[in-house]
Amino acid sequence: MFKNRLFVIFLLTIPVFFTSCFEVIEEIIMRKDGTGTMVLTVNLSQSKTRIAAIMLMDSIHGYKVPDKQEIQQEIDKTVAQLGSMPGISNVRSTADFTNFVGDIRFSFRDVSDVNHLIKALLEQYKVKSTNIPTYNYNKEDARFTRVYSYSNDVRTQFNQLKDRDKEVFSAAAYVSILRFETIITSYSNKLARISKNQQAIIQRLAIPDLINGRANISNQIQLLK
Amino acid sequence: MRRVLQLIALSLFTGYTGIAQDFSYKIPETASAVASIKSDQLFQLFSIEEFNHSTLGQRLLDELSKKANGSYKSIADLGFNLSSTIYYYHQKTDSISYHCLLIPLTDARKFETLFNETSHASIKQQGEIRILQTDGNKKNLLMWNNDMLYVAYGSLNTYFFNDSLTASRYGIRDLSYIDNPYDETVYDTAVITDAAEAAAEAATEAVDTVETTVETEAPMSEAVTEEIPGIPPVPEAIEEIKEESAYTRANKEQEIIKDSLVSAWMVTYSLDIFNKNNSSPSILNNPAYLRSLDKNAIGSFWLADLQRIYSGYLPYNFLKYGNMLKGYGSVNARLYMDKEHMRITGEMALDEDKADAYRKIYDKKLNKKFLKYIKSDSLIGFMSYAFDTESYLKELPKIFSQTYGTFSEEIDLGGDLLSLMLDEKAIAKVVKGDALILITNLTPKESTYQTYVYDENYERKDTVQTKTETLPDILCMFSSDDTHLIEKLLKYGISKHKIQFANNIYSLYHSTKNPFNLHILLKDGIVFMGTSLTDIEQINAGTYKGNLNKQQKELLLKNNMTMFFSPKNLHDKMPVLEMENMSETISKLLGNSGNVYLKSSGIKGNYISAELIADVPNNQENALKYFFSLFNDIKAQ
Structure with a gap:
């Protein structure tokens, strides 16, 4: 046991050398009738050595390190909770503890159900965030909108973190993919890119840019009626 | 305030x-x-x-x-x-x-x-x-x-x-x-x-x-x-x-x-x-206070009997737990600064029983055979300890029975039962109680990770990419007169396909539980464990060349517990590219720092002591100025 602990002490030297990389991918598949599917993926694979090392410790920087079971339990709890929310169905999740990749996917009756869901989750985890995006789909006009307004609160809250905690986000990426059944005729956010078949739109940005308000993810997408 | x-x-x-x-x-x-x-x-x-x-x-x-x-x-x-x-x-x-x-x-x-x-x-x-x-x-x-x-x-x-x-x-x-x-x-x-x-x-x-x-x-x-x-x-x-x-x-x-x-x-x-x-x-x-003083020390610190302080803070109804620190006396420390070093020495007083127990436990020296595997030139750090396993197992129940005074009978009984079940001598043969852990190097290693590629219609596909990560190389060794049990364990690992065996070397490849590859070799009554296959292969072949310097040799052989860290050697090996914006701060700090040692030589009188030494780099006039300059370096960032 003693030796094991010594080993862990040496593992502690590892995190010093790496900036952590991770990516968050948000994918929404919208159908004409307003229903759809959402897939959220968190990929920590690039930092897997570091995470594997961290998971051998009890705590890091004063935060308790959860073990595999605890993480799985938390995911299961969230899945069960999502399933009971209005308009949400088919909730499924996967968690790969070798590569540290996890995703959660569900179907929604209306994209506004997603707005409620995000709000409920943030409240549950006591995240005080004022700038969560809200989605809207207007069936008659065939128009999809994501409204995102940056609030300085985020930056303020972020700045309250210690430097070593801030560093966790320094090389993190956010990818948003929106998919439709019909062709996109126009879209407002020039940072986004449209696919060759004109039915999908992608936006990729660095999470620090999102935190500091340098990037905007609002978009108004007009589909062919 | x-x-x-x-x-x-x-x-x-x-x-x-x-x-x-x-x-x-x-x-x-x-x-x-x-x-x-x-x-x-x-x-x-x-x-x-x-x-x-x-x-x-x-x-x-x-x-x-x-x-x-x-x-x-x-x-x-x-x-x-x-x-x-x-x-x-x-x-x-x-x-x-x-x-x-x-x-x-x-x-x-x-x-x-x-x-x-x-x-x-x-x-x-x-x-x-x-x-x-x-x-x-x-x-x-x-x-x-x-x-x-x-x-x-x-x-x-x-x-x-x-x-x-x-x-x-x-x-x-x-x-x-x-x-x-x-x-x-x-x-x-x-x-x-x-x-x-x-x-x-x-x-x-x-x-x-x-x-x-x-x-x-x-x-x-x-x-x-x-x-x-x-x-x-x-x-x-x-x-x-x-x-x-x-x-x-x-x-x-x-x-x-x-x-x-x-x-x-x-x-x-x-x-x-x-x-x-x-x-x-x-x-x-107070003689214990007087002991803490030294005219050459810049600063000194003294703390009265730990047990007295501890029980002084307990409210009356908790007094039955009041023996927690029984046997541990006063603590003192001194700070010295001169042209070459900054030194902190510390001592803790023990009562007769505890001193006796620790004296027996500390009656052990590091295996001299370890010394030929140390490369002082490039070493980043090490840690060593030497305890007598047999005494440790025998004295442990005594140490506990003092601590839990009110339950002394039960603890005593438990201690006896433990002794009955454990064959202290046999265990001491398997793990003699000395160990040396070296951080020998930092080496870049290829590692794979999962990510995604998107086709022209932004459909995502899983893909595996590689990147270079620099990991510390660790070499551990401990003495064992009886490696049968260890071999049995390793063979069990082989039968479960967790461990591979080739040329005397047992290898455990990295997984989620274990971010390193670990190679194990049993040779000359020493169990070697290392992350670098080359090192272990050389040890096996007898071609591993160490270059231990005199200072470190003395440090290791004269003490029961040591730690050593060379910021300069770490600095020379640091993966600047991987560290991005952090590299400058850390690099400057490490480059300007001298070696740091920690040692404990066991019991003297009824005192257990330890010492921390930081070398002052040649370009600095004395320890105080050196710390001022380090402070400025950190501040300047």
């Missing part, structure tokens, strides 16, 4: 050649902790002149000049005597805990220029002695004459008023049992107010000139902490808080009484210390 800290900082760096004053005789015999710092030694390493012109010195002088509305060119202008020793001590009585500073002065008038006008007006004079009580709640006190400044901070012990008899003596009531004390009778209110006034009067008498303690605005509250408001005078307070609940109101009054008591006690106590002469009993009668 900030003011107090500023004073400490000031006095640390203030120099003056005057007559050496030593006020250690003022420290009460029953103090539970004492720390001291010798300013004359500090200023030999870093002269006053140099300090005045340093960044820190300039900043301090600027700030002081601003605050005190004067112009300070040198820290020598502040009136502190710094060819002397500054003491801090802590004393705990049944009612109150004191934190105190004794700072020698050369010129009280110069010192007084540090106060602003409001504070000046609040200074009380009693003969030669001047008194200034600070902070809204009067828990801070400054007292000085021409030779000495005495700073005290007092806090009431929570348990003191738990005793109802004591409480009633001071007019304190247990409010939790009264639902609505102020609705009962007018008589009660009168009693409490009387008590408050009585306490206030007590304080008044002590200071002589103060009319009612509670009425005086905190004299230095502005200068000390802007946030803490002064306590409102008692009569007004009652008027003001009419709308608050009766409980809050009662509680506030009780607090006022308590504060007044603390204030009064502190004045009396401080005057006693101030008037104490060097023939009355003091800490100098």
Whole structure:
């Protein structure tokens, strides 16, 4: 046991050398009738050595390190909770503890159900965030909108973190993919890119840019009626 | 409190050649902790002149000049005597805990220029002695004459008023049992107010000139902490808080009484210390304290018996757990700084039983065969220990039975049972109790990770990419006379396909549980474990070339426990590319730092000791200047 602990002490030297990389991918598949599917993926694979090392410790920087079971339990709890929310169905999740990749996917009756869901989750985890995006789909006009307004609160809250905690986000990426059944005729956010078949739109940005308000993810997408 | 800290900082760096004053005789015999710092030694390493012109010195002088509305060119202008020793001590009585500073002065008038006008007006004079009580709640006190400044901070012990008899003596009531004390009778209110006034009067008498303690605005509250408001005078307070609940109101009054008591006690106590002469009993009668002193040390620290302090903080009903630290005595430490090193030595006293137990456990030396596997030239760090496994297992139950005094019979029984089940000798053959762990290198390793590629229609596909990560190489070794059990374990691993075996080497490849590849070799009664296959292969073939230097050899062989870290070797191997923006800070810091050692050589007398040494790099004049430069490096980032 003693030796094991010594080993862990040496593992502690590892995190010093790496900036952590991770990516968050948000994918929404919208159908004409307003229903759809959402897939959220968190990929920590690039930092897997570091995470594997961290998971051998009890705590890091004063935060308790959860073990595999605890993480799985938390995911299961969230899945069960999502399933009971209005308009949400088919909730499924996967968690790969070798590569540290996890995703959660569900179907929604209306994209506004997603707005409620995000709000409920943030409240549950006591995240005080004022700038969560809200989605809207207007069936008659065939128009999809994501409204995102940056609030300085985020930056303020972020700045309250210690430097070593801030560093966790320094090389993190956010990818948003929106998919439709019909062709996109126009879209407002020039940072986004449209696919060759004109039915999908992608936006990729660095999470620090999102935190500091340098990037905007609002978009108004007009589909062919 | 900030003011107090500023004073400490000031006095640390203030120099003056005057007559050496030593006020250690003022420290009460029953103090539970004492720390001291010798300013004359500090200023030999870093002269006053140099300090005045340093960044820190300039900043301090600027700030002081601003605050005190004067112009300070040198820290020598502040009136502190710094060819002397500054003491801090802590004393705990049944009612109150004191934190105190004794700072020698050369010129009280110069010192007084540090106060602003409001504070000046609040200074009380009693003969030669001047008194200034600070902070809204009067828990801070400054007292000085021409030779000495005495700073005290007092806090009431929570348990003191738990005793109802004591409480009633001071007019304190247990409010939790009264639902609505102020609705009962007018008589009660009168009693409490009387008590408050009585306490206030007590304080008044002590200071002589103060009319009612509670009425005086905190004299230095502005200068000390802007946030803490002064306590409102008692009569007004009652008027003001009419709308608050009766409980809050009662509680506030009780607090006022308590504060007044603390204030009064502190004045009396401080005057006693101030008037104490060097023939009355003091800490100098304590041999354990005297042991902590060394004339060559810049600073020293002493802490009374751990067991005494521990049980002193336990409320009566927890006393049955009071033996937790039985057998552990006082702790002392010293700080040394010279041209080549910064050194901290520390000791802890043990009673006969514990000393005996530890002596047996420490009766072990590191396996000399380990030494040929150390490459001092490129080594980043190491850690070694040597304990006697057999003694350790035998002594462990004894150590526990002392600790859990009330359950000693049960523990004893458990200990015997353990001994019966364990064959200490057999275990000691498998794991002899010495080990050496080396961080030999940092090597880049390819690792794969999962990510995604998107096609032209942004459909995502999983893909595996590789990247380079730099990981530390670790080589561990421990002695074993009987490797059968270890071999059995490894073979079990092979049969479960967790471990591979080739050319005498057992290999465990990385997984989620284990971010390293680990290679194991049993050879010459040593179990080697390493992350570098090359190292283990060379050890197996007998071609591994070590180059242990004399200093490290001595360190390893003469001590039971050691640690070593070479910032320079780490600096040379650092993966600058991977570290991005952090690299500059860390690189500069590591590049400018000398080696660091930690060692413990076991029991001497009845003391267990340890020592921390930091080498001063060649380009630095001495340890103090070296630390100043490191501090500047960090600050500059």
